[in-house]
Amino acid sequence: MSKISNLKSLKNYNTFGVDVLAKYFAEVFSVEELIEILKNHQPTTDNRQPLILGGGSNILFTKDFDGLVIQLNLKGISEEIINENEVLVTAKAGENWHELVQYCLAKNYGGLENLSLIPGNVGTSPMQNIGAYGVEIKDSFVSCKVLNLKTLEVETFAKEKCDFGYRDSIFKKEGKGKYVILEVTFKLTTKNHLIKTEYGAIKVELEQMGIENPTIQDVSKAVIAIRESKLPNPKIIGNAGSFFKNPTISKDNYLELKEKFETIPGFPNENGIKVPAGWLIEQCGWKGKQIGNVASHKDQSLVIINATGKATGKEIFNFSQMIIDSVLEKFGILLEREVNII
Ligand SMILES: Cc1cc2nc3c(=O)[nH]c(=O)nc-3n(C[C@H](O)[C@H](O)[C@H](O)COP(=O)(O)OP(=O)(O)OC[C@H]3O[C@@H](n4cnc5c(N)ncnc54)[C@H](O)[C@@H]3O)c2cc1C
Structure with a gap:
């Protein structure tokens, strides 16, 4: 059975590099071990x-985590060809x-290439329905297969049951804290790949690379190049990528704002108009601004960084609250955090 350590520092286990302690900590390598640990571990007094x-x-x-932190180290990738154009890949x-994306590209399986380099x-990945570049x-x-934390039974969630939305799923809503996701199955193409280059700077990047008819591998390379040039590497500077979601507001609300703020960008979606949170934050003067140990990144205001490496989680949280307050005051839009606050 996995060994449970006491009072373990989580500094190396979160990309913000925040130094907090877990009351108990265990690494698990199999579903059996996970079940065993969950059966034997006594929850803390507040039933956490x-x-x-x-x-x-x-x-x-x-703050310090007053309970058991489990790092899931379940490993393995399997595949099943289902027809002449498609394969199921389970990881x-x-x-x-x-590494899964690169594994698929090496086998020429298409579908995940635009999601290259997401940490x-x-x-x-299903928690917030990770997404990038369209x-x-x-x-x-x-x-996906999940372990139900109440019954300790393994269940299968088909796509419809996951209730995926923009950076959202059942696992962040009514399923929050109730399931451990054990493995995920994707359906990918083995030929006739759908190449998606419309979003963001992919086209420009491919042009610069001198590529006219890109393969899925080319798209991945372009995405990697863009991401490396735009996003701070958490190994060098603590961050968790976009801290906030891009808000969607009603069309009427957008038109009202447009009268006051002519350059406000907006992208129609099925629920209204999506406004880039980065733009709103920048307009409030936060881009590159540092308070104490925390800052908004100089090139990406949506990314909050642990600027000195010494920030506490509370400082980062308070900084994010100041951003929320000023965007609300200036635009009347309430930003929602994308990062999971513990
Ligand atoms: C530089 C950078 C760039 C990023 N870019 C993107 C991007 O382009 N698109 C995007 O969508 N995201 C992006 N992110 C956010 C992040 O990479 C994703 O949300 C990723 O899926 C988080 O995975 P993780 O294993 O690190 O999650 P963790 O931080 O370990 O966990 C996140 C939450 O999920 C829960 N959880 C973790 N594993 C399981 C499990 N197996 N079962 C149940 N619950 C679980 C945790 O308890 C926690 O609440 C970026 C982050 C960084 C640092």
Whole structure:
């Protein structure tokens, strides 16, 4: 059975590099071990559920965790060709996301290439329906296996049951804290790939690379180049990527704002108009601004950074609240945090 350590520092287990302690900590390598630990572990007095940790790239610890933190290290990738154009690829929760994408590209399986270089683990990918450059995992997601924390039974969630939305799923709503995602299955193409280059700077990047008819591997390379040039590397400077979601407001609200703020960008979607949170934050003067140990990134105001490496989770949280307050005051729009606050 996995060894449980006491008072373990989580500094190296979250990409903000926040130094908090977990009362108990265990790494698990199989579903049996996970069940065993959950059966034997006595919850804390306030009945706190264990916290499942992947790569720690979408989490902000604001205080020590007074319970059990479980790092899921389930490994393995399997595949099943289902017809002449499609394959099912199943990866266990502890596989690194980007390594799975690269594994698929090496086999010429298409569908995940636009999601190259997103940090974190496969098991977390359904949590917020990770997305980038015009693609979300829901586009190729088939199902996931989960462990129900109440019954300790393994269940299968088909796509419809996951209730995927923009950076959202059942696992962030009514299923929050109730399931451990054990493995995820994707349906990918083996030929006649759908190349998606419309979004963001992919086209420009491909042009600069001198590529006219891109393959899925080219798209991945372009995405990697763009991401490396735009986003701070958490290994160098602590961050969790976009801290806030891009808000969607009603068309009327957007038109009202447009009268006052002529240059406000807006992108229609099925619920109204999506406004880039980065633009709103920048307009409030936050881009590159530092208070104490925390700052908004100089090139990406949507990314909050642990500027000195010494920030506490509370400082980062308070900084994010100041941003929320000023965007609300100036635009009347309430920003929602994308990062999971613990
Ligand atoms: C530089 C940078 C860029 C990023 N870019 C993007 C991007 O383009 N698009 C995007 O969507 N995201 C992006 N992110 C956010 C992040 O990479 C994703 O949300 C990723 O899926 C988080 O995975 P993780 O394993 O690190 O999750 P963690 O931070 O470990 O966990 C996140 C939450 O999920 C829960 N959890 C973790 N594993 C499981 C499991 N197996 N079962 C149940 N619950 C679980 C945790 O308890 C926690 O609440 C970025 C982050 C960084 C640092």
